[in-house]
Amino acid sequence: MKVVLIGVGQAGGKITQALAEYDYEMGFDAVQGALAVNTAAADLQSLDIDTQLIGRDRVKGHGVGGDNELGAEIMREESTEVIDELDGRITSRAEGIVIVAGLGGGTGSGGAPMLAHELKRIYDVPVYVLGVLPGRNEGSIYQANAGRSLKTVAREADATILIDNDAWHDNEQSLEASFETINQNIAQRVGLLLAAGEVIDGVAESVVDSSEVINTLQPGGIASIGYASAAAAEDSADNINNIITATRNALLAGTSLPDAVEADTALLVIAGDPDRIARKGVERARSWLEEETGCLEVRGGDFPLDSDRLAALVLLGGVERSSRIQEFLERARQAHEQASEPTPDPSDAFENEQIDDLF
Ligand code: GDP
Incomplete structure (x- = not known):
């Protein structure tokens, strides 16, 4: 299945690069183009694929922190530039577009659903999101961000292939130290899936066709x-x-x-x-x-x-009703509630004291 990959944010860029490299090393030729988009210039510098810095006016290349609303807004404002950059890559040969992002951060979390929305208005080929869910032990801001992002991405994309960061994590190591292994695993598995349907020497009795992949993702929702x-x-x-x-x-x-x-x-x-x-x-x-x-x-x-x-x-x-997703959504809901609770005012502690304020 011929695709164009767009990584949004830090995780998105690294996984896109891993996928493009795997496809190239294996000689599959399923990946027709790979672009990494980010609001943080430093995260783009370490990549070997084509890159595009967005939101320069707003955040001056410093990223959006964990603000996924800002990530979405910047993508909405600059989606035309991103699409212009992609246009040459989305040739008539591409059978799908895959947006890759970590859903718990800021740029990818907000940018991926917005980019899916914009791309779907323009292209007829399916637009998929390959999204990374934060692991259980990641902070509540990641959980809350990923909850909102997943909900929106599930609405906007033709299907969302989800990777739980706990799933392919080597438990001997911290999550951060495992990113490279996780990314390699994602590249191999998703790379094989994309390559299914490509013409390969030594035709088997029953070769997979791209349409089989597309039809399996057809119910939409989560895969x-x-x-x-x-x-x-x-x-x-x-x-x-x-x-x-x-x-x-x-x-x-x-x-x-x-x-x-x-x-x-x-x-x-x-x-x-x-x-x-x-x-x-x-x-x-x-x-x-x-x-x-x-x-x-x-x-x-x-x-x-x-x-x-x-x-x-x-x-x-169509796995969205699974207990894993429900469990995650509950985690995200709690994190969101926690974040929306007003911060206690320290002066409340003096409320019942019989002491007058100085002024
Ligand atoms: P952004 O740059 O603002 O989009 O934020 P990130 O891409 O850093 O997103 C943060 C989320 O992605 C967190 O849940 C991280 O655990 C996860 N993450 C960051 N880098 C990687 C990576 O290289 N691989 C994987 N699998 N997850 C990552």
Whole structure:
């Protein structure tokens, strides 16, 4: 699936770069262009992809802090410039636009939903958001910002693929120290998904088409992505269980939104050496996925890769009713309430004292 990527904010820019690099290194050619947009000049300097500084008049390259309303406003004012910058990249070959952002910050949190809104008015291809949810231990401002951003992004984008920062985080390390690993994981999984549908040497029996990805994301709302791999035997007949195990692990242990299992739609891509992929294993894995997610139909296909491992990639559409999302929304609501409570006035403590003010 040919796409143009636009990273908004710090996380958005870094993940966009990781995705563009992965696509290039693998030779998939799914990424037709990659641009990073930010209000903070320093965050753009470390990137190797094309960059664009916005909000110069308002924040002079210093970023918006955690003010996502300002992030949204700056994007609204400068969306024409961003779209002009993109126009050459959104060629007739692009089948979709993916906006990438951390939803808990300021520039990406506010800018991503606004940019989705503006792009949808202009382009016919679907506009998706690849959004990062703050982990449980991140501060309440991140939770509150992400709650508002997610609500708006879910309304504006054709679908939002969500990555919970706790999902692919190496628990031995702090979240910040894990960003690189998390970003690599996102790049590999989303990169494979985008590459599904590209013309690849050694056509498999059942190749995924871009329309399968688009149709799986069709219900709109929130989508999640899961991945797991397993060692593969030389002979496909010995790989039936390996395929089923990889699929189970992708859904139950390797997903970007842990515990989000119920879905409206699902796509199962089995990647690996076509000679090692057991048809019977793929069929059984699909039936298992159908039962587990409650989807009426699981779309699917193979993705030929030269590897001695087999991998299962699962895309779920319409997971917004899952307990994980509800739990997050509750966290965001509480954080928002906390933030909106008036700050106590220290002089209240003297209210009942029989002491007169000096003046
Ligand atoms: P912005 O620049 O104002 O859009 O803010 P950020 O992009 O820094 O967004 C903050 C949120 O993104 C927080 O929830 C961070 O945990 C998360 N975040 C920041 N950098 C990264 C990153 O490199 N990878 C991931 N996965 N999350 C990040």
